[in-house]
Amino acid sequence: MNSTVLIAVGVLLYVILYHTYGRYLRKEVVRESDAEVPSKRLYDGVDFVPANRYVLFGHHFASVAGAAPIVGPAIALAWGWLPALLWVWLGNIFIGAVHDYLSLMSSVRYDGHSVQWIAGKVIKKRTGYVFAWFIFFVLILVVAAFGAVLGKLYVKQPAVPTAYIFKIFSAFFLGYLFYKVKMDFRLATVIGIVLLILSIILGEKLPLSASYKTWMVIFFIYIIVAASIPVHVLLQPRDYLNAWLLVGGLVIGGVSMLLAFSSVKIPAVTVYSAPIIAGKATPFWPVIPLIVACGSLSGFHAIVASGTTSKQISSERDGLFIGYGGMLTEGFLSTIVVVAISTYGLSVLSPEKTALLTSGAADFAKNYIGAAKSVGGPIGIFSKSYAEVANAVLHLPKGFLVILASMWVASFAMTTLDTTNRLARYTFAEIFEPLKEKSRGMYDFLTNRWVASTVPAAIGIGLAWSGAWTMLWPAFGGANQMLASIALMTGAAWVIRVQKSKGMNVLIPALFLWVTVSLAMVWYLFVAVPTFYAKDPVKAIVLAVMVVIMLALNVLLIYDYFKPEKELEAQLEAEKV
Amino acid sequence: MKKLFFFLGKGGVGKTTLAGSFAAYLANNSHKVFLASIDPAHNLFDFFGMEPGKKGPVKLSEGLTVEEFDIDSYLKKFLKESSRKMKKTYHYLQMINLENMFDVLKHSPGMEEYAMLAALQELLDAWESGVDYMIIDTPPTGLMLKIFFIPNTTLLWIGKLKELRLKILERRSQIAHIKGKDEFEEGVPLDVSDDVIFKELQAQEELSKKLSKMFADTEICKKVLVLNYDELSIKEGLKIINDLSTINVSVDLAVLNKKGMSDAAANNEKLKGLLKKISGLTRIEIPFYREQVTPRNKMKEIAKMFATELL
């Protein structure tokens, strides 16, 4: 199987279905019209401001793009490239992109309100509260998952942390140039990019070796500190540099992969239950959504889509392009990741590891994760494969490319770490809202800025301390997909109850997702967690508690979905007349 | 040298009478005096036997001008002017029921003190070169203390507002630098030099500093504390002295007015104890006159007593 063929198939699939299935969704499900959108009808020059569709696409895409569309597929390859790609393609087209598109459009129809708010309207009032709990778990687990994956990467690729540190200082300096000195924007940008490149080069020259646990401590401090600095000092300029990294990484990677014409060297399908999570045989279904999230389906996209995007969209007609198209583009990114590792993954491993992987499909499944670990985990194997491709096609230096790719992913992951911390402050207020009346003192304590900052960071890093990213990643995936579940159910409820249009296209994926994620989490709870318990009882219990709560809330969700409040029904009836 | 006199004290102790007498005495001795009352419950005109309700400064004689400052109308005027300015400036902010809003404002707590302070400021600003002495008859203690305190508390508040405003301007200019000046609508200031608001804040700050300094200046600003020979008025007097000391304002003269009004008071031990507490202050005692004190009789005697201490 040829890499270019795979990519071409992926692209074709996306494009054709974008136009066919997409058209169906616009017409029959969303019933797209020329009705005035909130950015125009509620224009206030503050939040409701219409934006050009391409700029908004870029904005939305950059917001949802992160490290997850890369890490997830890299892990999923244990099942072989075919299952991974099928999920990235079909899961995205029929579930993920639909989820993003509907979250965006329902928000547009609801005056730009968030999907959390809409859930409270179309399902049940407390669904909005359930939402907050899922967000809370996502925030903790993403720190655990990203922290662990980054830690492993930094240990195996010590050039990357150095490059990242230099990048932070470049961001400080760029911020200074942009906002204090007010240097010409283009000139400052050029300086910024040069500094980025220098960071990578310096990273190569001055690798920073430290133990995994040391990195965990550093991450913890970093999270707290970075989330406390004013936004114009680090966050904003860093965001800007990340955008360039994304552009650079995508362009170099995309071009290289398209012109690679090399053959895929790993098995198409290995075994159904490859040993991924905690070394246990992990059934492809239902667990795949826990592993491959963002490339295919991701809950927090719904939040972003129903956040600023819906308030800025200039016309309902732009919805498919931005919501559905944006997700497909991310799927394309994941496709590239899968194909890159499939073609070049083996050549970055040591001969011993390669031997273990080429002696048959079952052996591949058994040893893939271990092999990936040897080069720095999922980010490691991705960045090395990336470097191989880009070097082969564009003849850029390999060492530089590896760090570039790793830095690209690491930058997004590190950003998520401290952003999560900021968001946690608000989330705490949301979930502890009921305490406000009953125990004011407790409420004040829990929503205190430092408590709300430190607790999720501490739990997250505490879990990551174990280093067991194969355990933590699916936990994060699970929480994220629970979020997607709610969002998709909200979309379904909106389509069926409010729109009264063809809801099956939404309800079926929604229910499928619900069943899949629930079963996956149950499997996780009963198979993976006990294994973890043997190694790390405390952490296992913490995880178990979180999973149990999420499962309980998930059951509540489906119950509430099918038994909406009588008043809600009446209200919806009244609204629609 | 120009001097400003404040007559302070509990209601009913005789501030108006003494202030009026002092003003008349000075005027009769070839000085130019401006006597104003910022007490909402004026009796200044009553004291001079004039028709109440006259607005604006009234020239009683060559050297004496009197004004009962109409705080109420000052406030009304201020709010009306603000309302007019707003209607002119706002484009698309829907400010419905504007007048109704301002009706509420007129009664909102806290506006009177500011209005009084602004009135005082206006008075001081209008202190013409011809006038040597300005005498202010003040409202009852609570309100007057607040007026003394406002400049200091305002300074802190304005300081914070300035900080916030500078941050806003800085952020705007940073964004405008990158996204272009059109990012913000016309009229939205990006720099301190075109920000009316910052200028206003600074002006307020200057004002507050000036007032604060003036109140504390013992040469220019003399504070006369009028007391009666009774527990309550002396206790209140002590409170005034204490509170003012926290903002470096000191009382220059204590006047024990209506001495002998109550025989019982003369032998009251408690009273003697209280009086001991203000023994450090220069004190004048004024006996209780059975007849009404008007500018014609007794005033010379009373006023002479002040002049020696205060001038």
Next chain:
Amino acid sequence: MKERLSKIKESFLLFAKGLRERSTSALEAELKELENAFALILLGALTGMPAPPSYLGIKLLPFLEREIRIMICRSESLGDIFADWFDILDFG
């Protein structure tokens, strides 16, 4: 051909615009909050805060249009702002 070129030029300009936004979006969000706070301090009564408007607030009223507009918009959307921050802070 010319149309093609101009379209490409347009897309580059849009791309550049998008990138510029990437360097100011958090700043803009912060600015709005600062302006909101400034208006609230001086004129919170306009959005229903129990504090009476200050003397200074009324005096500056004619010049605070933008700030007041932002304050009123903020007070209306207060019940549902969480989602916006996922974007501004760049969770992904």
